Amino acid sequence: xxxxxxxxxxxxVLLTDALFLLxxxxxxDGMTAKQRTMLIRIFIAAAVLLGLQYLKAExxxxxxxxxxxxxxxxxxxxxxxxxxxxxxxxxxxxxxxGILNKRVFxxxxxxxxxxxxxxxxxxxxxxxxxxxxxxxxxxQVGEWFQSYAVGKSRRNISDLMDIRPDYAxxxxxxxxxKIDPDEVAAGSMIVVQPGExxxxxxxxxxxxxxxxxxxxxxxxxPREVKAGDGIISGCINMTGVLKIRTTxxxxxxxxxxxxxxxxxxxxxxxxxxxxxxxxAKVYTPAVCYSALALAxxxxxxxxxxxxxxxxxxxxxxxxxxxxxxxxxCALVISIPLxxxxxIGGASREGVLVKGSNYLEALxxxxxxxxxxxGTLTQGIFEVNGIHHNRIEEERLIEYAALAESASSHPxxxxxxxxxxxxxxxxxxxxxxxxxxxxxxxxxDDMEVAAGNDKLMxxxxxxxxxxxxxxxxxxxxxxxxxxxxxxxxxxxKPRSAEAISALKDMGVKKTVMLTGDAKKAAQQVADSLGLDxxxxxxxxxDKVFKxxxxxxEKTGKAKLAFVGDGVNDAPALSRADIGIAMGAxxxxxxxxxxxxxxxxxxxxxxxxxxxxxxxxxxxxxxxxVMAMGVKLACLVLGAxxxxxxxxxxxxxxxxxxxxxxxxxxxxxxxxx
Amino acid sequence: MKMTYRxxxxxxxxxxxxxxxxxxxxxxxxxxxNFMTQKMxxxxxAGQDPKTVMQNVLAAxxxxxxDCEIFL
Numbered sequence: 001x002x003x004x005x006x007x008x009x010x011x012x013v014l015l016t017d018a019l020f021l022l023x024x025x026x027x028x029d030g031m032t033a034k035q036r037t038m039l040i041r042i043f044i045a046a047a048v049l050l051g052l053q054y055l056k057a058e059x060x061x062x063x064x065x066x067x068x069x070x071x072x073x074x075x076x077x078x079x080x081x082x083x084x085x086x087x088x089x090x091x092x093x094x095x096x097x098g099i100l101n102k103r104v105f106x107x108x109x110x111x112x113x114x115x116x117x118x119x120x121x122x123x124x125x126x127x128x129x130x131x132x133x134x135x136x137x138x139x140q141v142g143e144w145f146q147s148y149a150v151g152k153s154r155r156n157i158s159d160l161m162d163i164r165p166d167y168a169x170x171x172x173x174x175x176x177x178k179i180d181p182d183e184v185a186a187g188s189m190i191v192v193q194p195g196e197x198x199x200x201x202x203x204x205x206x207x208x209x210x211x212x213x214x215x216x217x218x219x220x221x222p223r224e225v226k227a228g229d230g231i232i233s234g235c236i237n238m239t240g241v242l243k244i245r246t247t248x249x250x251x252x253x254x255x256x257x258x259x260x261x262x263x264x265x266x267x268x269x270x271x272x273x274x275x276x277x278x279x280a281k282v283y284t285p286a287v288c289y290s291a292l293a294l295a296x297x298x299x300x301x302x303x304x305x306x307x308x309x310x311x312x313x314x315x316x317x318x319x320x321x322x323x324x325x326x327x328x329c330a331l332v333i334s335i336p337l338x339x340x341x342x343i344g345g346a347s348r349e350g351v352l353v354k355g356s357n358y359l360e361a362l363x364x365x366x367x368x369x370x371x372x373x374g375t376l377t378q379g380i381f382e383v384n385g386i387h388h389n390r391i392e393e394e395r396l397i398e399y400a401a402l403a404e405s406a407s408s409h410p411x412x413x414x415x416x417x418x419x420x421x422x423x424x425x426x427x428x429x430x431x432x433x434x435x436x437x438x439x440x441x442x443x444d445d446m447e448v449a450a451g452n453d454k455l456m457x458x459x460x461x462x463x464x465x466x467x468x469x470x471x472x473x474x475x476x477x478x479x480x481x482x483x484x485x486x487x488x489x490x491x492k493p494r495s496a497e498a499i500s501a502l503k504d505m506g507v508k509k510t511v512m513l514t515g516d517a518k519k520a521a522q523q524v525a526d527s528l529g530l531d532x533x534x535x536x537x538x539x540x541d542k543v544f545k546x547x548x549x550x551x552e553k554t555g556k557a558k559l560a561f562v563g564d565g566v567n568d569a570p571a572l573s574r575a576d577i578g579i580a581m582g583a584x585x586x587x588x589x590x591x592x593x594x595x596x597x598x599x600x601x602x603x604x605x606x607x608x609x610x611x612x613x614x615x616x617x618x619x620x621x622x623x624v625m626a627m628g629v630k631l632a633c634l635v636l637g638a639x640x641x642x643x644x645x646x647x648x649x650x651x652x653x654x655x656x657x658x659x660x661x662x663x664x665x666x667x668x669x670x671x
Numbered sequence: 672m673k674m675t676y677r678x679x680x681x682x683x684x685x686x687x688x689x690x691x692x693x694x695x696x697x698x699x700x701x702x703x704x705n706f707m708t709q710k711m712x713x714x715x716x717a718g719q720d721p722k723t724v725m726q727n728v729l730a731a732x733x734x735x736x737x738d739c740e741i742f743l
Contacts, residue, residue: 032679094737101734147681154707267705267712277687284684332683333706340707 268355295319366557389483
């Protein structure tokens with residue numbers, strides 16, 4: 001009965017082997033040369049074994065008549081031995097090398113000893129060589145599958161993440177040439193046709209078009225560009241031809257940097273991976289010695305203690321099954337693969353995770369701290385009202401805009417926009433910018449002070465407060481209060497949705513930090529449903545607040561800080577997880593943060609946490625499944641109920657299931 | 672000084688063993704083996720010649736995993 005099963009199995013191996021060779025063997029990315037060679041060896045060994053099985057011992061006995069007595073046995077032995085060496089020579093070599101290098105007790109050694117022992121026994125009895133070779137064959141098939149499955153998944157994930165274009169178009173002598181993007185020096189002119197990917201960062205010199213940024217952000221919202229606009233590599237040019245002057249080399253462009261980042265992210269190990277590594281270091285020797293004990297002790301006890309026959313064969317066989325079952329490969333491979341797939345899947349959604357540890361930490365986020373401007377709000381201030389002005393509105397704006405003309409603060413920019421005209425800087429002198437307060441400058445020989453109530457207090461000017469919420473810029477000309485301008489920031493459309501989603505997911509506290517006035521900040525916080533607000537903070541205070549909040553963490557909860565990356569670097573590094581938003585095009589943000597969100601949609605934070613949750617769930621599923629199945633098979637194996645074939649299933653089957661499960665981490669589009 | 676090398680290693684366990692072997696080699700300040708991307712990142716101790724140190728690392732790795740390759 002067992003023979004029939006084995007024959008069926010051998011045929012199955014032969015068939016699938018041939019299929020694999022035919023379908024995948026030729027493609028370079030199907031398998032490595034080593035794998036292909038092994039596949040051929042397996043094919044030959046299985047074919048020979050199947051053939052030899054059909055020609056039973058008696059057939060060979062007929063050779064006795066032709067050659068010399070017992071020729072049949074010798075020929076049969078030679079053929080079986082040849083088959084054994086075809087399939088097993090590398091295991092025997094590795095076992096030998098292991099002994100020389102003092103790493104005696106590993107899988108190779110036990111496999112070599114057991115199968116060699118079985119062959120010797122079969123020689124003495126002219127009996128069944130089948131088992132020895134079948135075991136070796138199955139082991140090699142198992143190892144091959146492992147190597148193939150992991151290699152293939154790894155390559156698939158890497159390919160999915162590869163958003164880099166392979167060529168750049170350069171205009172030479174009036175015609176367009178395709179060249180390697182590495183060869184394009186910074187400052188050169190490249191052409192990007194509709195439908196092509198932008199290969200290198202630069203500035204649009206000529207042309208108007210729409211860009212598809214989905215490769216970077218995961219969203220297919222089109223972005224318009226025209227001459228003078230900056231353009232990022234990785235975007236797909238949709239409608240018009242663009243001529244671009246490159247500002248960087250290919251290796252320094254956004255798309256290459258993102259790819260490097262994501263690739264190297266899996267080098268930063270998560271706590272689960274560290275645990276599994278340590279576990280494997282303890283587990284593997286323990287299991288080897290147990291297997292050895294299982295092989296040696298029962299026979300010895302039987303011989304010496306109970307006076308029975310040693311029955312070495314049964315126990316060595318059981319020890320071997322034990323060893324094959326217990327291989328921790330499924331765990332050691334599937335967990336890094338899960339994180340790798342998770343990081344890859346996230347990067348396609350525009351969530352760049354810089355380390356497996358960050359992906360793991362995200363799902364444990366208990367406190368989320370937001371910077372207000374540019375994160376929860378658009379960061380575009382608009383002048384909303386002018387009150388209590390002693391001079392005409394236009395002149396008030398004019399003086400305010402001129403005083404602020406040297407500043408790049410968003411408030412200054414909004415004043416300049418409201419002014420509408422290009423500020424004549426020659427009218428402005430002696431500009432003093434006081435951080436957190438405002439600006440004092442000489443405009444047309446008049447001393448103009450534009451700032452918040454703190455600035456007015458400083459200059460001892462009584463000001464009139466506003467009942468409207470928003471940021472108030474008080475104007476004082478020559479020490480006399482001139483009125484105030486109300487500027488407000490618009491909340492992003494999805495901020496409220498994001499905050500409530502975060503709360504649903506179990507985030508205990510949502511906090512907002514801002515330098516804005518208390519009333520304005522409170523209004524934003526109320527409209528979004530935030531738990532805590534800290535307003536009127538100086539830029540340096542934000543880090544201190546983050547540190548304070550870090551102390552409020554309970555248990556394993558982590559604190560995430562979300563900012564725009566440009567001036568939030570200290571807070572980003574201080575938090576457990578630093579998240580930078582709207583980072584497309586900002587090298588500083590990509591450098592400073594642990595997680596980089598390419599677009600500026602707050603819901604991406606929610607998505608990132610969901611991806612992390614899915615990844616961790618899959619990791620735990622794999623751990624439980626692998627350990628559970630293996631433990632059960634180990635017990636069965638030690639008692640002899642399981643045989644070698646079950647052992648191989650427990651090893652290879654579990655590994656394949658774990659790998660397939662791990663790949664699910666890639667599919668995060670719908671989260 | 673940090674350098675990244677492409678490696679070829681079949682099983683994740685062996686990758687971990689390689690990382691341990693590399694960490695113990697003379698002249699290596701820190702080493703990380705990334706099985707997923709098949710890369711090894713080595714940080715060399717001050718004043719060490721990368722070529723000689725990598726020969727040590729390669730020898731150590733071959734002892735624990737004869738099938739591995741490091742593309743120097």
